[in-house]
Amino acid sequence: MSANLKNLKLGHFGGGGGGTSAGGAGSSSGFGISASSGGAGKLPSNGTGGGKSASASASSEAEVLATPGGVIIPVIRTRDVPRLLPTIATALQRPSDDHLAAEDLDAVQLELEQMLSNVALRTRVLKAEYDSLDKDDKRQDRRKMDRVPGSPPCQSSMLNGLLGIGGTSSTGVGSPSGGGGGASSSSNTKRKRDEPTGVRKKHSSMTILKQQGGVSGSAKHQAKNSPIANHTDDSMDYLPTLVSANASGSVLPHHQPQPQLPKVSVPKNDTPNKFWLSIEPFCMPLTNEDLRLIDDLLEQYRGPLVPPVPTLGPHYSTVWAQEDMKALQPGGARVKSQNASAMLKKAEGMVEESITGPLTQRLVSALMEESLLTLPSEQAAVGEHSNSTTSSSNENTHSHSSSSAAAAAAAAASGNFRSLSMLKHGVGIEQRLKKELLENGLIDPSEFAAHEDVDEVLLEIKRVTAEISSVSQFNSEELKRLRAAASEEIKRIAIKRKLDVVDQEILECYKRMLQYRAKRKGHTIEEKQEILRLTNEQRLLADQLERMQLHLPSAGGSSGSLMEPKM
Amino acid sequence: MPLTAESAAQQIQDRLKDIQQHIHIVDEERRRAENSISSLVRSLHATNQKVKPLLKASLLEASQEEATIRAALAKIHEIRSIRNERRIQARNAGNKEAIRRGALMKMVQLSAQTLPLFVGKLGERAPALCGAIPAEGNYVAKVGDNVAALAKGIDEEENWILAEVVQFLHRQNKYDVIDIDEEQKDRHVLSKRKVIPLPLMRANPETDGHALFPKDTVVMALYPQTTCFYKAIVHRLPQTATEDYEVLFEDSSYMNGYAEPLPVAQRYVIAYRPTKKGASSGSGNLSSA
Numbered sequence: 001m002s003a004n005l006k007n008l009k010l011g012h013f014g015g016g017g018g019g020t021s022a023g024g025a026g027s028s029s030g031f032g033i034s035a036s037s038g039g040a041g042k043l044p045s046n047g048t049g050g051g052k053s054a055s056a057s058a059s060s061e062a063e064v065l066a067t068p069g070g071v072i073i074p075v076i077r078t079r080d081v082p083r084l085l086p087t088i089a090t091a092l093q094r095p096s097d098d099h100l101a102a103e104d105l106d107a108v109q110l111e112l113e114q115m116l117s118n119v120a121l122r123t124r125v126l127k128a129e130y131d132s133l134d135k136d137d138k139r140q141d142r143r144k145m146d147r148v149p150g151s152p153p154c155q156s157s158m159l160n161g162l163l164g165i166g167g168t169s170s171t172g173v174g175s176p177s178g179g180g181g182g183a184s185s186s187s188n189t190k191r192k193r194d195e196p197t198g199v200r201k202k203h204s205s206m207t208i209l210k211q212q213g214g215v216s217g218s219a220k221h222q223a224k225n226s227p228i229a230n231h232t233d234d235s236m237d238y239l240p241t242l243v244s245a246n247a248s249g250s251v252l253p254h255h256q257p258q259p260q261l262p263k264v265s266v267p268k269n270d271t272p273n274k275f276w277l278s279i280e281p282f283c284m285p286l287t288n289e290d291l292r293l294i295d296d297l298l299e300q301y302r303g304p305l306v307p308p309v310p311t312l313g314p315h316y317s318t319v320w321a322q323e324d325m326k327a328l329q330p331g332g333a334r335v336k337s338q339n340a341s342a343m344l345k346k347a348e349g350m351v352e353e354s355i356t357g358p359l360t361q362r363l364v365s366a367l368m369e370e371s372l373l374t375l376p377s378e379q380a381a382v383g384e385h386s387n388s389t390t391s392s393s394n395e396n397t398h399s400h401s402s403s404s405a406a407a408a409a410a411a412a413a414s415g416n417f418r419s420l421s422m423l424k425h426g427v428g429i430e431q432r433l434k435k436e437l438l439e440n441g442l443i444d445p446s447e448f449a450a451h452e453d454v455d456e457v458l459l460e461i462k463r464v465t466a467e468i469s470s471v472s473q474f475n476s477e478e479l480k481r482l483r484a485a486a487s488e489e490i491k492r493i494a495i496k497r498k499l500d501v502v503d504q505e506i507l508e509c510y511k512r513m514l515q516y517r518a519k520r521k522g523h524t525i526e527e528k529q530e531i532l533r534l535t536n537e538q539r540l541l542a543d544q545l546e547r548m549q550l551h552l553p554s555a556g557g558s559s560g561s562l563m564e565p566k567m
Numbered sequence: 568m569p570l571t572a573e574s575a576a577q578q579i580q581d582r583l584k585d586i587q588q589h590i591h592i593v594d595e596e597r598r599r600a601e602n603s604i605s606s607l608v609r610s611l612h613a614t615n616q617k618v619k620p621l622l623k624a625s626l627l628e629a630s631q632e633e634a635t636i637r638a639a640l641a642k643i644h645e646i647r648s649i650r651n652e653r654r655i656q657a658r659n660a661g662n663k664e665a666i667r668r669g670a671l672m673k674m675v676q677l678s679a680q681t682l683p684l685f686v687g688k689l690g691e692r693a694p695a696l697c698g699a700i701p702a703e704g705n706y707v708a709k710v711g712d713n714v715a716a717l718a719k720g721i722d723e724e725e726n727w728i729l730a731e732v733v734q735f736l737h738r739q740n741k742y743d744v745i746d747i748d749e750e751q752k753d754r755h756v757l758s759k760r761k762v763i764p765l766p767l768m769r770a771n772p773e774t775d776g777h778a779l780f781p782k783d784t785v786v787m788a789l790y791p792q793t794t795c796f797y798k799a800i801v802h803r804l805p806q807t808a809t810e811d812y813e814v815l816f817e818d819s820s821y822m823n824g825y826a827e828p829l830p831v832a833q834r835y836v837i838a839y840r841p842t843k844k845g846a847s848s849g850s851g852n853l854s855s856a
Contacts, residue, residue, distance in 0.1 A: 066608065067608060067611050073604050073607075073608070075597075075600060075601050075604050076597060076601075077601060078597075078598060078601060081594075088590055088594070091587060091590050092590060092591065092594055094587070096587060096588050096590075096591040097584070097587075097588070098584075098587055099580055099583040099584040099586075099587055100583040100584070100586045100587045100590070101583075102579070102583060105583075105643060105646065106677065106680070106681045108586065108590070108643065109640065109643045109681055109683075110680070110681070110809060112590075112593075112636055112639055112640050112643070113640065113683075113684040113686070113771075113808055114808065114809075115593065115597070115632075115636050116633065116636045116637065116640065116684070116686045117684070117686050117771050117773055117774060117808055119629050119632050119633045119636060120633065120686045120687065120688070120689075120771075120774050121773060121774065122600075122604075122625075122629050123626065123629045123630065123633065123688075123689055124689060124774075126622055126625050126626045126629060127626065127689060129622055130619070130622045130623070130626065133618060133619055133622070
């Protein structure tokens, strides 16, 4: 075994020697792997020249400063100083009473910090080692007291191997992760020679460590103290002396005698209770309250759903026209209305008389100014104004015709047909306008179809009312049926209650009978009569219930099945 | 007592001397440690007997070495602070050296690289303003500290810029900050909420991984070659103390909304703070980098 270890020490970074010898001794396999690859990991990743410096080094020391368990103790080797800490190396060339070159300050700071980090890690590793040794000693004492039959020793080597491998997955300066486990397992193997019994307790702790180490070790090559390892950090916190995650992870299980298995209690299966609770409102016996509810619902359906449609009143255009005339009139109320309707009739007549149809009317009113449609007293001015506008605007046929039509309309409105001469332009204006608009696509021919008689609104109302009435009909039928069923059910429930009461009484008699028999007393005649009466009553009620069931076969089908368990 | 140039230089020289001495001492200690460790390893492989005392001795040596290194580093920081004081004094005295863009960016990078590294002792957790650990609620940034400040630009746009604290106005609870890009010559007075102090120390991934922002965290990071912070997502953590984060900046010109990973030093990656504009970003989206 010692020969193997010597091989390890002399092995190069490839770990060839160590690797081959690893197959031999089972117990050293673990740290064979870990030490050699740990050695590669120990030097920083930019150390490609490491091999050269190693061979060039005159020191006969081991390549890798690691414990047998594969824990790398972070130390910056002297031979690495020129490479890792160049500025400090040059500073070291100068005597110690000289001052540092000011321009080196930043580089020196960074290198010093590097050294500090190294020292801090070294402290942690050494402390972990120390503590593990301590615990092992304590364990040794405790184990000597009570021997526990241990599992075969070879398992520890497997764990070592696993831990060692787990340790190598996280590289970097100092990797106490696997090393921590390796440390304890190394001390484990040492103890193994003395006492195989101590192994078993460590197994349980090792497996936990392995899980923890595996979890964080298999993290994707992150710094082992990266936040992913936080969950192990927190668990380490109550060891105030140890901060580094996995190194102390190895120590932790030693503190606890055995990991506490979480008490898994099968939670009470509550679901069926919840289910029955949820459907309870639907299965409760009916009451008069419910009946009243149904009656209320029925109320809604009694009257007609939709108020009757009133007859069609006067069209809004006539109403508005009347109102407008009233507004324009200066005089009193009744006179106004009479005048208004009279004037409107006259206007209607004039409209029919004049050549201008509805289209021209619209065109004209759009083109004419609002002020022109005012009191009849201003007719003359209106007429003149329109005449002047006629002459001034002679652009296109439309305006021409419209202005002439405007003149014509104004003339008509004033009741003065003196501009009859203009009418010759207005002949056929309506048709011309219609043709013009149709050609331009501004009006559809369908619009000219007579659609006065079709009252669309009324049709819509009738249709909707029909729909509603059919639905409400259906609803009221259902509600009536429901009501009937509910009242039946209530009667049935009453009978059931009576039945229950009778049953109870019978039971009591039976109990009394038993007591009498127990006391060897004969039962009295009253008792017998009582029993007979009760049983008769029970039979009656049951029959009644049966009959009721038969009366309502449709609803009774389900309720019958409900009753069966009762009976 | 204002530092004159000569006294500052003198102090720096003294410290440089100290550092040199420390370096030598550290080297000796390191050699000693190396030897003892190798003998320790030998004993571990061979016998069990002398392991414990050797371990103890190694531990002792390690702690000594650590102390020396820390002392040397402390001296270095003193030198830096002296230099910083001189710079602030010079600026207050009024000589504004115009720093070219390239030089400014180099300075920004350098200050990030030479930010002191926090290496925790055994059992020590990273303090506030180390890496991703946020500042305490009542923390007040010191004069000369670098911060990220939500400042209004010319066109009323708010951006998180890299700025330096000039002073803290206690009564108003506001910071007086100045853009480190002195071309802007902008001095902003901002409430405490709009100022995030940058970390004062780097976190060491090897010893204090918990002080780093986890992968896929939303952060604000300084866009390389600029002095503005933008919303980004952490893509890769630094593996060593000198490495940078790799972050993905929000960029609407990319398909998935995020650009290629860019390196940003630890110092310039801070926790994301949503602004009123809220949903999208800490300060404007990068549509064209």
